[in-house]
Amino acid sequence: xxxxxxxxxxxxxxxxxxxxxxxxxxxxxxxxxxxxxxxxxxxxxxxxxxxxxxxxxxxxxxxxxxxxxxxxxxxxxxxxxxxxxxxxxxxxxxxxxxxxxxxxxxxxxxxxxxxxxxxxxxxxxxxxxxxxxxxxxxxxxxxxxxxxxxxxxxxxxxxxxxxxxxxxxxxxxxxxxxxxxxxxxxxxxxxxxxxxxxxxxxxxxxxxxxxxxxxxxxxxxxxxxxxxxxxxxxxxxxxxxxxxxxxxxxxxxxxxxxxxxxxxxxxxxxxxxxxxxxxxxxxxx
Amino acid sequence: xxxxxxxxxxxxxxxxxxxxxxxxxxxxxxxxxxxxxxxxxxxxxxxxxxxxxxxxxxxxxxxxxxxxxxxxxxxxxxxxxxxxxxxxxxxxxxxxxxxxxxxxxxxxxxxxxxxxxxxxxxxxxxxxxxxxxxxxxxxxxxxxxxxxxxxxxxxxxxxxxxxxxxxxxxxxxxxxxxxxxxxxxxxxxxxxxxxxxxxxxxx
Numbered sequence: 001x002x003x004x005x006x007x008x009x010x011x012x013x014x015x016x017x018x019x020x021x022x023x024x025x026x027x028x029x030x031x032x033x034x035x036x037x038x039x040x041x042x043x044x045x046x047x048x049x050x051x052x053x054x055x056x057x058x059x060x061x062x063x064x065x066x067x068x069x070x071x072x073x074x075x076x077x078x079x080x081x082x083x084x085x086x087x088x089x090x091x092x093x094x095x096x097x098x099x100x101x102x103x104x105x106x107x108x109x110x111x112x113x114x115x116x117x118x119x120x121x122x123x124x125x126x127x128x129x130x131x132x133x134x135x136x137x138x139x140x141x142x143x144x145x146x147x148x149x150x151x152x153x154x155x156x157x158x159x160x161x162x163x164x165x166x167x168x169x170x171x172x173x174x175x176x177x178x179x180x181x182x183x184x185x186x187x188x189x190x191x192x193x194x195x196x197x198x199x200x201x202x203x204x205x206x207x208x209x210x211x212x213x214x215x216x217x218x219x220x221x222x223x224x225x226x227x228x229x230x231x232x233x234x235x236x237x238x239x240x241x242x243x244x245x246x247x248x249x250x251x252x253x254x255x256x257x258x259x260x261x262x263x264x265x266x267x268x269x270x271x272x273x274x275x276x277x278x279x280x281x282x283x284x285x
Numbered sequence: 286x287x288x289x290x291x292x293x294x295x296x297x298x299x300x301x302x303x304x305x306x307x308x309x310x311x312x313x314x315x316x317x318x319x320x321x322x323x324x325x326x327x328x329x330x331x332x333x334x335x336x337x338x339x340x341x342x343x344x345x346x347x348x349x350x351x352x353x354x355x356x357x358x359x360x361x362x363x364x365x366x367x368x369x370x371x372x373x374x375x376x377x378x379x380x381x382x383x384x385x386x387x388x389x390x391x392x393x394x395x396x397x398x399x400x401x402x403x404x405x406x407x408x409x410x411x412x413x414x415x416x417x418x419x420x421x422x423x424x425x426x427x428x429x430x431x432x433x434x435x436x437x438x439x440x441x442x443x444x445x446x447x448x449x450x451x452x453x454x455x456x457x458x459x460x461x462x463x464x465x466x467x468x469x470x471x472x473x474x475x476x477x478x479x480x481x482x483x484x485x486x487x488x
Contacts, residue, residue, distance in 0.1 A: 020396045043464065043472055044401060044430045044437060045394055047362040113470045155470075 020047060022127035025060040029053070033093040034060040035086075036131060038100075042118040050119045051082055053089040054098040054131065062131050070264040071098045071123040071136035073162070075109050075116050075145030075153045077169075077228070082107075084228040085146065091253035097260065098123065098136050109145070109152040116143070116156035139163060140264040144256070145170060146227045147198060158183060164263040166190065166256065168227050169198045171206020180209055186263035187214040190255055192222030192248075193281075196239035212285045215269040217255050220279040222248045243279070251277060314405045314424050316480055317341040317353035318370035318386045320447040320456040324415060325484040328353075328454065334478035336360060341368075343482075349374040353388075364394040382411040390428065401435070403428035409443060420445040420458065438465040439474070447480075454482035 020041065026034030034056030042048045055063040072092055076082045082101045089099040102119040104112045123141050126132025142164035145153030150170020157165040158179050165187040172180055189207035193200060200218065207216035221242030223234040231245055241248065255277055262270030271284040316332050321343060328343040332355075341355025350373055357366045370388030377383075385408055392401035409422030422443035429435050445458035459477040466472075 041394065041397070041399070043466070044399060044428070044433070044435070045359070045362055045364050045392060111470075111473050114472075 020127075022130035022132075024129065024131050026052070026054065026056060026131065028056060028058070028060045029086075029090060030094075031058075032056065032063070033090050035089075036060075038122055038127075038130070038132070040118045040122045042112070042114040046112075046114075048112075048115045048118045049103040050122055051086075051089075051101040051103070052098065052122075052132065053086070053093040053101075054135070055093055055096055062135055068134055068137040068140075069096055069098060070140040070142070070260065071100065072142050072144055072260065073116055073119045073123065073153075073156065074099055074101045075143070075149035075156065076101065076104065076107060077146040077150075078110065078148035079107050080146070080149075080228055084230065087229050087249060088227075088253065088256065091249075092256060092260070095257045095261065098132070109149050113152055113155050113159075116152055117160050120156060120160045120162065142166060142260055142264055144168065147224065154180060157185070164188075164260065165210075166259065167203075167206065167210075168252070169195050169203065169224050171198065171202050172209055177209050181211055183211055186259070186269050187211075188255070188259040188263075188269060189214070189216045190227075190252065191216070191218045192224060192226060192241075193218050193220050194222060194239065194241055195224045196234065196237065197224040207283075213268045214285050215259065215271065215274050216283040217274055217277065218281040219243075219248065219251050219255070219277075220281070222251070227252060251279065255280070314386065314390070314407055314426065314441070315341065315353050315355050315368040315370040315388060316357075316456070316458055316478055317343045317355050317482075318368075318372050318388065318407070319409065319420060319422065319443055319445065319458055319460075320454070320480055320482075321351050321353060321370075321372040321384065321386075322415070322449070322454065322484060323348055323351055323372075323374050325486050327485040328482045330355070330454075330480055330482035332357075332456075332478045332480040334476060336476045337366075337478070339366075364392060366393075367391040380412060380414070384409050384411065386424075390426070392428070392430070397432070399430055399432040401428050401430040401437075403437075405439070407443070415449055417448040418446065420447060420456075424460070424462075436467055438467075439463075440465060441474070449484060452484045452486060454480075454484050456480035456482075 020039030023036040026036035038050045100119040102115040123136045124138040143153040143157035143162040144166035146168040150167035154172045167189045187210045191203035223241040225233045226248040258273035274282045337357045337359045339357030343353040345351040353370045368390045373385045375383045387406045405426030407424035412419045424441040426439045428437040441460045441462035447456035461475040463471040
């Protein structure tokens with residue numbers, strides 16, 4: 001009997017020690033926004049780290065709200081660390097969204113597409129007692145991704161039946177075109193006019209593949225890496241932005257909040273709100 | 286560049302690449318079976334790499350048959366794996382040997398709890414002498430898990446160097462490949478371990 005009890009205690013200890021992390025509070029990044037690291041499983045055995053930014057009170061606990069709010073799963077661009085997109089997640093969290101950013105080996109989301117699905121499932125059914133428990137409306141979660149991350153975001157949105165899709169300086173994989181043409185959820189393709197990596201012709205052609213309701217927003221003077229926290233890569237290769245980074249961030253953030261606020265409330269793409277963006281060419285279908 | 290240098294360059298690149306890529310690592314079949322010795326009666330081994338650590342035991346049933354069991358703990362993804370293998374020496378020359386392996390893996394995954402089980406098979410060519418061998422093999426398996434859509438088909442290429450000095454054996458083993466799951470994108474896998482063993486030779 002003692003041996004059995006001892007065995008059970010060891011198993012309980014192992015379960016507790018080895019179970020994925022499910023924080024109840026986060027680290028305050030700025031007033032009203034906190035960040036926590038979750039761990040979840042994908043592909044049966046893999047542990048996936050997910051950075052979660054959320055509206056928080058001064059103690060880093062989720063800000064009190066009456067009902068579950070909207071969520072966004074953000075997929076990093078190829079070989080660009082998740083931390084370089086924290087600014088976007090902060091903007092969204094400040095606007096009331098809970099943002100989950102799954103990490104990928106070698107920062108290559110394309111080889112671990114299930115990590116995005118695992119992050120989507122994490123938001124939909126947050127671990128009991130954790131800060132995500134009941135915090136996100138399972139039917140109001142969008143997928144977003146930059147560059148190669150946009151390609152993966154589209155795949156995850158299709159596989160996970162997300163409520164909306166945002167492609168940032170990106171375009172869908174040819175293999176997904178047929179399914180996307182039948183996908184009826186709102187989408188936004190956000191492009192930089194001076195992008196030297198995902199060129200305007202490519203993003204424009206990609207946006208044309210998305211089914212209505214969809215918006216294609218071209219931001220004047222913006223380059224590929226201005227969607228991250230630094231334009232260093234663009235400058236090093238002679239791809240010079242015409243808009244300061246802070247201004248580019250302000251416009252990207254405004255476009256994201258405008259589109260996601262409307263689309264996750266079931267109100268389409270908010271054409272009027274997008275039209276009000278400064279320095280942007282907006283096409284809505 | 287000569288063919289030999291190209292082959293060595295490729296092999297070294299794969300091994301180093303495996304070590305660097307080990308954050309995505311998983312191993313499905315036994316490391317002891319991948320470095321099996323038919324000329325010893327028993328082997329005790331410890332192995333470890335960036336992805337996992339573990340220990341195992343091999344015992345030899347005859348000059349052509351051996352059994353191995355090992356337990357491994359995956360460091361990054363924090364789950365346990367128990368592997369059992371049966372190895373057969375199919376053919377042996379003075380500098381080369383061909384062997385087959387068959388066995389099963391058992392997985393215990395905490396939080397949320399999941400268990401997996403599955404058979405695997407392998408075919409490997411061993412080149413060299415007992416004090417220094419090159420290993421080249423193909424491995425394939427089926428893993429079934431209790432949770433979710435549970436089927437996983439690991440496919441691996443084994444590359445390695447093994448050797449022995451008296452009763453002490455060593456091995457630098459790498460495995461690269463992919464997990465195939467019906468209806469899902471494949472996942473690239475790689476892992477490398479250093480294996481140290483103590484061999485009992487003779488009765």
